[in-house]
Amino acid sequence: MRQQQRILLIGSTGYLGRTLTKRLQQRNQVVPTHRTEARFDSSQLYDFWTDDAYALIQHYQIDTVVIAANMAYNLVGDFALFQQRVKQLIQGCQQCRIIYISSDGIFGGEKGDYTESDIPTPITPYGRNLRYFEETVQSLCSNYCIIRPSYLYGYSLSQLDPRLTAAQTQLLAGERLTYFTDMLKSPMEVNQVAEVITLLTCSQYVGIVHVAGEAMSIYDFYREAMNSLNIPTTHLYPAQMPVNFLHPRNTSLDISLMKRLTKIEPLPVYVALTQTRGI
Numbered sequence: 001m002r003q004q005q006r007i008l009l010i011g012s013t014g015y016l017g018r019t020l021t022k023r024l025q026q027r028n029q030v031v032p033t034h035r036t037e038a039r040f041d042s043s044q045l046y047d048f049w050t051d052d053a054y055a056l057i058q059h060y061q062i063d064t065v066v067i068a069a070n071m072a073y074n075l076v077g078d079f080a081l082f083q084q085r086v087k088q089l090i091q092g093c094q095q096c097r098i099i100y101i102s103s104d105g106i107f108g109g110e111k112g113d114y115t116e117s118d119i120p121t122p123i124t125p126y127g128r129n130l131r132y133f134e135e136t137v138q139s140l141c142s143n144y145c146i147i148r149p150s151y152l153y154g155y156s157l158s159q160l161d162p163r164l165t166a167a168q169t170q171l172l173a174g175e176r177l178t179y180f181t182d183m184l185k186s187p188m189e190v191n192q193v194a195e196v197i198t199l200l201t202c203s204q205y206v207g208i209v210h211v212a213g214e215a216m217s218i219y220d221f222y223r224e225a226m227n228s229l230n231i232p233t234t235h236l237y238p239a240q241m242p243v244n245f246l247h248p249r250n251t252s253l254d255i256s257l258m259k260r261l262t263k264i265e266p267l268p269v270y271v272a273l274t275q276t277r278g279i
């Protein structure tokens with residue numbers, strides 16, 4: 001592999017993708033892609049459903065493909081077509097190192113503190129799609145790193161994430177917000193996540209890595225975040241998940257492998273939000 005890699009970054013306009021593009025550009029030649037509107041110079045048009053990434057890989061002599069686009073999330077079409085498109089994308093990248101950004105949503109949430117060797121048993125269509133993507137990468141490629149983040153939050157190129165932005169707006173408008181105390185996640189600040197992904201992209205590590213923070217309930221997450229942003233939390237209420245709620249209860253992640261590989265310690269929510277405002 002060349003000293004300076006040529007990286008195709010699919011999803012450079014996204015919340016994670018834009019700060020990841022900036023970071024990877026510091027040491028590598030990055031070819032960013034967009035589906036709707038370009039955000040970076042030399043960005044290439046690419047749509048997972050209609051385009052062939054292989055042509056871009058050949059043309060730019062790509063070494064590494066980073067897939068940070070959110071194809072698995074809003075799947076309205078049929079699963080068979082999704083499978084076909086995933087296969088075509090991964091086959092086209094087969095000769096490259098592949099970094100696939102997956103999610104904690106791959107787990108069913110029965111136990112929490114999931115390690116990389118736990119077998120995913122997804123309970124949502126999103127989780128099922130993620131599992132198919134991961135399995136395809138693992139079966140077709142020899143040089144890959146699958147990265148599973150949990151909630152991403154904070155300022156990505158000065159823009160606060162959509163979840164905290166919405167909560168902030170609603171609380172300031174005097175609306176009542178309720179979050180579960182028994183739904184657990186492992187949130188990590190987006191610039192720290194991008195730093196870890198950059199290290200893993202440029203490493204030779206092959207396998208799955210959980211890239212996340214310490215476990216906390218989503219109620220605690222929002223309360224801490226709103227306090228850091230100086231938003232009054234009098235209208236923020238705790239609640240329990242309803243019994244038949246079809247959403248994973250505890251998808252907290254074991255992050256010891258990430259710490260061992262990268263030496264990065266996730267920042268607490270209030271520190272991360274205070275330090276990164278304006279980045």
Ligand SMILES: NC(=O)c1ccc[n+]([C@@H]2O[C@H](COP(=O)([O-])OP(=O)(O)OC[C@H]3O[C@@H](n4cnc5c(N)ncnc54)[C@H](OP(=O)(O)O)[C@@H]3O)[C@@H](O)[C@H]2O)c1
Nearest residue numbers: 011013014015016034035036047048069070103150151152
């Ligand atoms: N945000 C979180 O809390 C979180 C948590 C766990 C895992 N993740 C994972 O991290 C990744 C990035 O998340 P994000 O929050 O940054 O997502 P996002 O802000 O919604 O960005 C989505 C990106 O995907 C691109 N995209 C969507 N459909 C596409 C298609 N059909 N073809 C090509 N590109 C397409 C979008 O391009 P355009 O803007 O050009 O349309 C955009 O660049 C996702 O894979 C997600 O599953 C996110």
